[in-house]
Structure formats: structure tokens, C-alpha cells
Amino acid sequence: MTELNETHDPALECWVESARTPETDFPLQNLPFAVFRRAGSGEPFRGGVAVGAEIVDLAAAQAAGVFEGAAAKAAQAATGAALNALMAMGHAASSALRLALSRALRRDSPLEGRLRGCLVPQARADYAVPAEIGDYTDFYTSIHHATNVGRLFRPDHPLMPNYKWVPIGYHGRASSIGISGQEFARPHGQVLAKGASTPALAPSARMDYELELGVYIGAGNALGTPIPIDQAESHVFGLSLLNDWSARDIQAWEYQPLGPFLGKSFATTISPWVVTLEALAPYRVALSRPGDDPRPLAYLDSAAVANGGAFDIRLEVLLETPRMRAGRELPARLAATSYRHAWWTVAQMVTHHTVNGCNLRPGDLLGTGTLSGPAADEAGALIELTAGGANPVILPDGESRTFLEDGDTVIMRGWCERPGAVRIGFGEVRGTLLPAA
Secondary structure, eight states, rough: OOOGGGGGOTTBBSGGGGGGGGTTTTTTTOOOOOEETTTTTTTOOOOEEETTTTTHHHHHHHHOOOOOHHHHHHHHHTSSHHHHHHTTTTTHHHHHHHHHHHHHHHHTTTTTHHHHHTTGGGEEHHHHOOOOOOOOEEEOOHHHHHHHHHHHOOOOOOTTTTTTTTEEEEESSSEEEEEEEEEEEEOEEEOOTOOSSSEEEEEEEEEEEEEEEEEOOOOOOOOOOOOOOOGGGGGGGEEEEEEOOOHHHHHHHHHHTOOSTTTTTOOOOEOOOOOETTTTTEEEOEEEOTSSSSOGGGOOOOHHHHHOOEEEEEEEEEEHHHHHTTOOOOOEEEEEEEEEOSSSHHHHHHHHHHTOOOOOOOTTTOOOOOOOOSGGGGOSSSSHHHTTTSEEEEEEOOEEEEOOOOOEEEEEEEOOOOOOOOOEEEEEEEEHHHHHO
């Protein structure tokens, strides 16, 4: 597991003025990665690192001679249209590059003159999906979400008997993953109306979001070679925000006996910025489980995971309706929670995914599943907040929602903060539901 080092020092100051403001998601202690180009330029996409309101253009910085040694090799790997090559190099490479950038961006750095010309304003950039995602697996790591949704269908036995033993997941669709700002049409699929005996092909009437984190795989593993639990995090590049949109009526009709299909595969939206596990080191927390619950099987259990395998990542979801947008009103917060409440950790997801010999590859994406907390206002999806549509959410302007309506924009944000450490953030992920085609 990554430990604290000089890049986490809260006393570090950056010569980029916007990186010193208290509200920034991207202080010197963060330095997340993305793939970008100047808006409207037609330039090739390439790797960049956020600092304040700016992007360090890694290709330009490499050409300017900012890096040397291991950091130069890592920077070179990040100059293409996806970060897979950098991810494949493993934690040591991204750590070396992060350290070199941290030193070059500190106040009074002798490299300021070279690096200043390599900055691009984030407000003038377009972003692409950070990696070529070969495979996408979505997990079900929040016991609160699993219990809340289970209670809607099985009031007496909401949690399935395998939940506390095995990290549940399904293989999703990588081709429909899009970057923040994604717009998509309300999907069609088979639905079975209440009281009907025959399904019909129709647009989904129960569109929902899912508040999740995405986990990017770094160095992969060979086919047939499981990843041990204490090595799992060394195979992870970093985390991003993720919205796994769901058509609940399509999902309800199709998911038995094989699980999600058309109710999920039409769109998944991710944030541009990938926050490394190294940057998240100050926000590790113990894995919290009631004392009378079963310990994980040995292959999923370790002292390191139990004592610091969880992360206190604060998360919130907001809704902007067409009426709010027209009236220039602020989006309404629907829920807020923390990743610390998840039942299964990043390391446990990776280890379980590979225990059968499955090979993960650089750039593969794992979703945490909907992240909900123990309180009612910590629910990470509308199906929970509205009890399956029975209790509409009333918005500040008087509008109400049971499920999403055409033109609704969902915004998700994430950040970490605690005394003695500098606040870092994930930016945001937003997506908009359009009318059915």
C-alpha cells in the first residue's frame, strides 16, 4: 500500500496561483492525470496533469526537458492519446513522474521558467476517456445500497446470503463509456408494465443514475496468475468518478437469471481526472465491519486491508433540471455519502476478480457499484431515495422527481479532506438524459 511521502506535505506551496486557493480540487498535493487537447483545436489528445485551474501538458513538458530518468520515461509514456502505456509501467513510474512534477511546481523551483509555458487552462480544454478500456466490470460493494434495494423486492430478506462473503460483480459494456458531458437518448428495451402479462418494447420510464467510483487497472497480471490481496493495490493506477446510468424498468424484466444487460449497457459516464492511489494515501481509513459479521475468506483478508484498505472519499450527487437551467438556478443536492462505508475495498475487488485466473490489463475499469451510506440522505440512486418511485424527491424550486426526466443533468463530485492534510478533489462528472430517439 502507498505510504505518505514528501509529495503529501501540507506545507508545500505551488507557484501556480490557482493551486493555492482553498477551494481547488487540484492543489500541488493531488496532481491527477487526464487526456486532453485545446478546445476546438483539432490537436491530438495527449496526457496532462491538473494543478489548480491549469493542465500541465506532459508532451510539452517532456520536450522542454523538465523530466529526467524514470520520470522522463513515464512522461514519454503519457504523451499519447490514452494513458495505457503509463498505466502498464506500474506504480513506480507514476510515482516518479508525480514526484518530479511536485518538485518542478513548488514555489522557487528552478524549472518554473520551462514549465510555465507548458500550462493549458482547464477551461479551454476538451477531454477524452483517459484510457482505452478493454474490459469493464461493475461491482456491488455498498452493503447499504444492496440492503436498501433488496428491501424493495424482498422485505423479509433484503440481503442475499452470499453478499458478506463474495464481492458481487458483472461484466459491463466498455464501448458505451463516455467522458463527462456525455449526452444520450433515453434507451428502449423490453418492459413489463404493472398488471401486464406480455412485455412491450418501449422507452424506459424509470431512468436512474448510480453514484460510483471507477478503478483503473495499472500493471496487469498474466492469465492464470491470481493477484494476492497484499499486492492488489500495486496493480491499480487510480480512481475517478463514475455514473453507471440504469433503466430500472428494463433491468427489472431482464436481469433474472443472468443479470444486467440492456438496462445498463447504453451509457456509463466517467470524469476526466484519475486520482492516483498515492495521492489518496492521507485519506486511508480502517475497513469498518460489525464485530459479529463474518471475516472475509483468507484470500480476501489481510491486516493491511483491514487497517487501511478503505478511503474516506466524500461524494455528492446533484440534479440540474431544464427549469433550473433556464432560470440559472444552482443544481440541487440529492445525496452525499463517503466511500468509507463500502463493504468491499479496491484491493478485494482486484483480488477476487483474478482469483479464478482472470487476467486484467492496463486501462481496464472496475466500478464500485452504487455507493450509499447508512442514512436516508446518503443513498446513491433514485431508486433508493424514492423507495422505488413511491416517495418523490421534492426539489428546492418545487419540482419533484421519482426518476429522471428528459433534459435532466446529473452532476457528481468527490473530494477528500481531514485535519492535517490538504483537501484534494476529483473534479466532477456530469451527463444529460435526452428524449428517446
